[in-house]
Amino acid sequence: MQAKVNVRRFNPDEERPKSYTQQFDVEVEEHFTVLDTLIKVREEIDGSLALRCSCRAAICGSCAMRVNGHAVLACKARVSQHLSDDGQVTVEPAGNQPVIKDLVVDLEPFWDKLRAVEPYLQPAMPEPEAEYLAPNEVMLHLVDVMGCIMCGACVSDCTVLEVDPNFLGPAALAKAYRFVADTRDEEDTKRLGIYNAYGGIWDCTRCGECVQACPKGVAPMDRIMALREKAVESGTPPGSYEGAQYGYRHSVAFEEIITHKGRLEETQLVVKTLGMFNLPKLLGMAPMALSAMFRRKMPPPITRAAPGVGQVRRLANRIRWNRLSKVE
Amino acid sequence: MYSHDVLVLGAGLAGMRAALEAARSGANVAMLSKVYPVRSHSNAAQGGINAALTDRGDDWHEHAYDTVKGSDFLGDQDAIEVMCREAGQELINLEHMGVIFNRDDEGRLGTRAFGGQRRARTFFVADITGQAILHVMYEQILKYNVRVYDEWYATTLITDHGRCGGVVAMEMRTGEVHAIRAKATILATGGLGRVFEPSTNALICTGDGMALAYRAGAPLMDMEMVQYHPTTLKGSGVLLSEGARGEGAYLINSRGERFMERYAPNMMELASRDVVSRAEITEINEGNDIDGCVLLDCRHLGRAKIMERLMYIHEVAMDLVGVDITKDPVPIRPGVHYQMGGIKTDVDGRCWDPAGNWKGVEGLFAAGETACVSVHGGNRLGANSLLDTVIFGRRSAEAAMDFAGANGHLEFSEDTWVGGEKASMQALLDNNGGGDLVAKLRLDMATAMDEGLGVYRTEEGMQQALNAVRGMKGRFKDVIVQDKGKAFNTNLIFALELGCMLDCAEAIAVGGIERKESRGAHSRLDYAARDDENWLKHILLYQGPGDQITKEYVPIVITQWQPEERKY
Numbered sequence: 001m002q003a004k005v006n007v008r009r010f011n012p013d014e015e016r017p018k019s020y021t022q023q024f025d026v027e028v029e030e031h032f033t034v035l036d037t038l039i040k041v042r043e044e045i046d047g048s049l050a051l052r053c054s055c056r057a058a059i060c061g062s063c064a065m066r067v068n069g070h071a072v073l074a075c076k077a078r079v080s081q082h083l084s085d086d087g088q089v090t091v092e093p094a095g096n097q098p099v100i101k102d103l104v105v106d107l108e109p110f111w112d113k114l115r116a117v118e119p120y121l122q123p124a125m126p127e128p129e130a131e132y133l134a135p136n137e138v139m140l141h142l143v144d145v146m147g148c149i150m151c152g153a154c155v156s157d158c159t160v161l162e163v164d165p166n167f168l169g170p171a172a173l174a175k176a177y178r179f180v181a182d183t184r185d186e187e188d189t190k191r192l193g194i195y196n197a198y199g200g201i202w203d204c205t206r207c208g209e210c211v212q213a214c215p216k217g218v219a220p221m222d223r224i225m226a227l228r229e230k231a232v233e234s235g236t237p238p239g240s241y242e243g244a245q246y247g248y249r250h251s252v253a254f255e256e257i258i259t260h261k262g263r264l265e266e267t268q269l270v271v272k273t274l275g276m277f278n279l280p281k282l283l284g285m286a287p288m289a290l291s292a293m294f295r296r297k298m299p300p301p302i303t304r305a306a307p308g309v310g311q312v313r314r315l316a317n318r319i320r321w322n323r324l325s326k327v328e
Numbered sequence: 329m330y331s332h333d334v335l336v337l338g339a340g341l342a343g344m345r346a347a348l349e350a351a352r353s354g355a356n357v358a359m360l361s362k363v364y365p366v367r368s369h370s371n372a373a374q375g376g377i378n379a380a381l382t383d384r385g386d387d388w389h390e391h392a393y394d395t396v397k398g399s400d401f402l403g404d405q406d407a408i409e410v411m412c413r414e415a416g417q418e419l420i421n422l423e424h425m426g427v428i429f430n431r432d433d434e435g436r437l438g439t440r441a442f443g444g445q446r447r448a449r450t451f452f453v454a455d456i457t458g459q460a461i462l463h464v465m466y467e468q469i470l471k472y473n474v475r476v477y478d479e480w481y482a483t484t485l486i487t488d489h490g491r492c493g494g495v496v497a498m499e500m501r502t503g504e505v506h507a508i509r510a511k512a513t514i515l516a517t518g519g520l521g522r523v524f525e526p527s528t529n530a531l532i533c534t535g536d537g538m539a540l541a542y543r544a545g546a547p548l549m550d551m552e553m554v555q556y557h558p559t560t561l562k563g564s565g566v567l568l569s570e571g572a573r574g575e576g577a578y579l580i581n582s583r584g585e586r587f588m589e590r591y592a593p594n595m596m597e598l599a600s601r602d603v604v605s606r607a608e609i610t611e612i613n614e615g616n617d618i619d620g621c622v623l624l625d626c627r628h629l630g631r632a633k634i635m636e637r638l639m640y641i642h643e644v645a646m647d648l649v650g651v652d653i654t655k656d657p658v659p660i661r662p663g664v665h666y667q668m669g670g671i672k673t674d675v676d677g678r679c680w681d682p683a684g685n686w687k688g689v690e691g692l693f694a695a696g697e698t699a700c701v702s703v704h705g706g707n708r709l710g711a712n713s714l715l716d717t718v719i720f721g722r723r724s725a726e727a728a729m730d731f732a733g734a735n736g737h738l739e740f741s742e743d744t745w746v747g748g749e750k751a752s753m754q755a756l757l758d759n760n761g762g763g764d765l766v767a768k769l770r771l772d773m774a775t776a777m778d779e780g781l782g783v784y785r786t787e788e789g790m791q792q793a794l795n796a797v798r799g800m801k802g803r804f805k806d807v808i809v810q811d812k813g814k815a816f817n818t819n820l821i822f823a824l825e826l827g828c829m830l831d832c833a834e835a836i837a838v839g840g841i842e843r844k845e846s847r848g849a850h851s852r853l854d855y856a857a858r859d860d861e862n863w864l865k866h867i868l869l870y871q872g873p874g875d876q877i878t879k880e881y882v883p884i885v886i887t888q889w890q891p892e893e894r895k896y
Contacts (some may be wrong), residue, residue: 011815012815031649031650042819043765047767047810048813052367056566057372057564057567057644058647059372060372114470121424131423133434136430136433139428149366149371
């Protein structure tokens with residue numbers, strides 16, 4: 001089978017470096033991964049093609065890159081499944097990170113963000129003589145997060161990082177979750193304080209791209225949501241970061257309104273999130289409110305409780321109870 | 329000039345464990361690695377790590393005996409005792425650092441069975457144990473803020489009169505070449521699987537450290553002892569963990585028989601790796617194969633167990649050969665996996681003998697797969713490699729700190745050393761004639777080695793491989809590096825790695841021809857029996873003089889277990 005591989009290239013050694021696309025015609029076999037294909041290019045056609053790769057088995061995390069616009073591990077992506085009808089596939093460096101050469105990106109910001117979440121176990125002292133006792137279910141749950149190979153595919157496709165490079169990003173926050181969820185770590189309050197800050201858990205927009213991109217099923221966004229839940233449950237104050245305060249109050253208000261009324265009162269949600277006396281922000285919402293009103297889409301400010309609200313409250317209680325026993 | 333008390337080359341488990349030990353003691357330590365630490369090949373260790381915990385009723389002597397027997401009595405028993413005795417504490421250290429190990433019903437560390445051992449003493453994290461430990465070790469490196477030269481490639485050890493004083497290395501991002509001065513240098517550069525094709529090893533496993541030490545005058549020991557892992561995927565040669573058999577998977581041939589019955593009636597699929605690999609090749613040679621493979625059958629383990637404990641090999645088999653191991657057996661064959669041999673060290677990682685019984689390089693230490701202590705002898709037990717890395721990584725750091733405390737820096741001319749390395753790199757870059765491409769030459773070498781030094785070997789086959797490799801060493805001088813640039817020139821790095829691999833390949837073949845017996849992984853059709861009378865000894869190889877290789881022998885250390893017939 002013939003593949004036309006369009007590779008985005010960039011050579012910093014040139015006098016005025018510019019990125020460009022180069023097409024390689026490669027004979028590929030059915031079982032070839034994108035990585036096999038690129039290695040063939042590098043070994044047989046152009047030895048100057050730069051990419052990182054090592055294990056060929058989706059465990060070392062070196063070869064995250066964009067294939068047809070989405071981040072994948074090149075060693076896990078069958079090339080035949082990515083070929084267009086006319087046999088083309090486009091390979092670009094991972095996104096949201098500066099390119100060093102061809103498909104090699106600068107990972108320094110990636111590691112810096114990892115450092116920022118204090119990514120090491122902080123147990124209560126003193127250590128026991130033997131191992132810490134921990135339920136197998138807790139460990140099995142952590143295996144899924146520990147499956148993260150730090151490839152950065154999630155970071156490549158994160159839509160928040162596109163507009164705000166300060167965001168800690170899905171990989172670092174998934175790592176952060178691993179410690180909060182680890183029963184041996186005793187620094188949850190400090191940690192949640194850090195993760196509540198600007199660039200932390202409240203800045204995720206829940207777009208789901210990281211879940212899609214992760215080759216190991218870590219589902220970083222779900223971990224970020226779990227951290228939010230922990231922050232709210234543990235009553236960790238949202239700190240001075242406005243974004244965290246709104247995010248935090250939004251979650252609390254949402255739950256409050258639903259359990260009270262059995263349905264969502266959107267007007268109330270806005271008021272409770274921004275604060276009753278936060279006039280500047282509330283006024284800032286006015287244009288949207290007016291436009292909704294003109295289109296007759298303005299929800300009524302106060303509604304009656306939904307029929308069967310008792311049922312909703314019982315459900316809410318049961319969820320709270322389950323959560324509590326899970327935390328214990 | 330960059331300057332450190334202790335410099336660690338390689339940032340896999342052995343390297344990071346060494347650096348961590350030095351950092352905790354407050355030493356000026358740095359690590360240098362051609363890949364980011366979490367990309368290291370320790371990741372690929374799937375099944376687990378062995379330790380005999382006394383509070384489980386286990387005894388380290390039992391573990392040591394299993395290891396000695398597994399090594400086919402080539403392992404040094406003093407070193408094996410050290411490793412097995414210290415295993416329990418080191419395992420607990422790992423748990424305290426934050427490794428998440430699978431647990432038993434009481435929340436204590438759980439075990440699984442592994443090959444060549446009479447007791448389940450393998451502690452594990454699903455089938456990603458290496459990755460789970462490697463990433464936690466890196467967490468500790470971040471915690472202690474260890475300086476890491478990320479993506480630097482060391483090209484030579486700086487030595488003078490048999491003393492090592494640091495390295496010359498290239499910063500890959502810029503292509504700049506620097507000298508790094510160190511009072512003590514620890515090699516933790518891993519294995520050399522890429523000398524063979526196919527291999528379970530990552531593309532980075534190119535024997536760099538072994539070649540660097542060898543060129544600097546340190547001896548390589550028992551290089552002929554290359555382990556073939558019994559369960560590697562058809563084609564790519566990617567590993568499927570022994571953990572599968574530990575959990576109860578079967579090996580079956582084309583007739584549906586559990587053929588291990590005939591080769592190891594007691595231990596069956598969990599006999600030592602050399603034994604199982606030979607059995608598979610025999611089955612394949614006798615025509616009981618399916619397209620050159622036998623089958624690994626996990627179906628009866630059930631989906632739940634597979635997804636909890638063998639999730640990674642489930643993923644790999646699905647991705648690479650399209651087999652769902654919960655539903656179908658997967659075709660496998662033996663593949664090159666691990667180098668038991670390596671740079672000779674004592675039990676503290678020293679690459680020289682203070683007593684002077686063998687020559688080496690002072691100030692140089694080695695740990696992990698690149699070293700040969702020797703705890704694995706002729707055949708390594710599964711899940712002893714992770715243990716080896718952490719035990720001897722830590723011990724080499726302790727000895728290196730002592731050495732750095734007692735000795736100053738070696739005086740050398742930075743310009744001369746850096747200039748020399750630049751010149752030899754430039755010579756490679758200047759090749760434009762009719763030489764081979766790097767990849768072509770690598771594949772020729774790896775194919776020749778696979779043919780001549782496979783599971784079964786003969787004098788003739790090994791000699792052919794050796795001749796071929798020697799021919800390729802000549803061709804290497806003309807090898808073509810297409811990338812002439814400075815920044816991230818992986819093409820040049822591959823050429824330098826190939827130079828290392830050719831040195832290692834030659835040593836493997838020379839060692840193989842020299843050892844005229846069958847022991848452990850070294851099975852000769854022309855000397856089919858083990859010969860304790862003549863070959864209960866290690867083979868040391870020194871580079872030089874000139875193109876020659878000098879051979880020496882060192883007796884095996886026997887403390888309490890006399891050689892006996894090996895049956896599983």
